[in-house]
Amino acid sequence: MAFAVELVNRTPFAAATHVQPDADGQEVLVAMFSASFEAPSQDAELKPAEIQLPVNFGDVPFGNPVLSSTRYEADIAPVKPSAEVIVNGTAYAPNGKPVKEMQVGLRIGDTRKVLNVVGDRVYDSGNYSAPHPFRTMPIVYERAYGGSAPDGSVVDRHNPVGVGFHHFPSADHAVKTQAPNITYPGEPFLSPSDRPRPAGFGALGRGWQPRIGYAGTYDQAWPLPPKDFDARYNLCAPADQQLQRFSGREDVSLIGLTSTGRWDFRLPAVVAPLRLIYSDRVEDHPFRADTVIIEPDIWRITLKARLAVLT
Structure with missing residues (x-):
């Protein structure tokens, strides 16, 4: 009515x-x-x-x-x-000095979460290069593990917009790295056979796994x-x-998500x-x-x- x-x-x-x-x-x-x-x-x-x-x-x-x-x-x-x-948010290198790797963290009440952030890497002759130094790095799923074939024939259902899955590039053409920038601690991406969880602080897509299962x-x-x-x-x-x-x-x-290094409120x-x-x-x-x-x-x-x- x-x-x-x-x-x-x-x-x-x-x-x-x-x-x-x-x-x-x-x-x-x-x-x-x-x-x-x-x-x-x-x-x-x-x-x-x-x-x-x-x-x-x-x-x-x-x-x-x-x-x-x-x-x-x-x-x-x-x-x-x-x-x-x-x-x-964005990862900010401490004191604005370029780093190859750092950690960022979130705490709210009793909930705590830490992510690893590494610089851009390229794949050559069976290995990934050392990370390129960075001052800032967006914490987005386009820079986490995942990806899709350009023709859509093969898709990582957990993160279709990511990078590194079957060597696929990120959905964001501005992302030049060939390996994920954002990972969970203890789940590094060191070779094409690695399958880390997509890591991030943002919203998961409606059609992504495991969310779509609900x-x-x-x-x-x-x-x-x-x-x-x-x-x-x-x-x-x-x-x-x-x-x-x-x-x-x-x-x-x-932690590591502001230019000052820390924000408490x-x-x-x-x-x-x-x-x-x-x-x-x-x-x-x-x-x-x-x-x-x-x-x-x-x-x-x-x-x-x-x-x-x-x-």
Whole structure:
């Protein structure tokens, strides 16, 4: 049944609504909230950002939508079964001096993650060269292990845009390395036979493994969601960046992901109750953040929240 929705937003943040059917064809109202904060410097207090990251109704890629990994995923998922954190960032060599290899790290609450970052390498006479020194390195899946044949005949389903799989180049033509720049510690890429996990801090593609395995079976009921859809499909962060929930005041540390070498802050507490006014009643619901997006290059973090209501 169609219904009218009027959204009144009395916060400095972004908000929007979206109506979509569930697997039974019943309409679901999804109210979405996006609160961005920024710090002008490493030690400054986080304050509401002058430019707010909007509520996104579609995925936003880093580049060509067909050939690029995802910068921001759409916010229209009605529910996320757990919380997750995304980091869209760059590795910065200590003190701006070129290095061949370094580590970068993320800590949020009790969750910790470290990645290795190495310079560009080329393959010649059966071996990879020594890494070329670098000052900065984007942490994107185009620089992690994976790849696809130019004609699409062979694809690494875990990371189709990466580099090194069957010697395939990165989907990003600006990436010249022939070996991954980003790997997990203990999983180096030293020969073409190595098969490390795709490593990164960003959003995994909707069609990538293992995420696509939760999408369910699309049959004659399409365009309704499948009956066997698993809400874990709505989680775009790597599994090691998923948390049970956010308490609202987690301490966060980023190592090697800013020009200063380190950024420590505490997630801001956001109080933004949602009031639903029906013809016969009023309901108040709290917004609880389920997604944190950290962008250390611009000293910005964004908390995302949602509420789904059957109509």
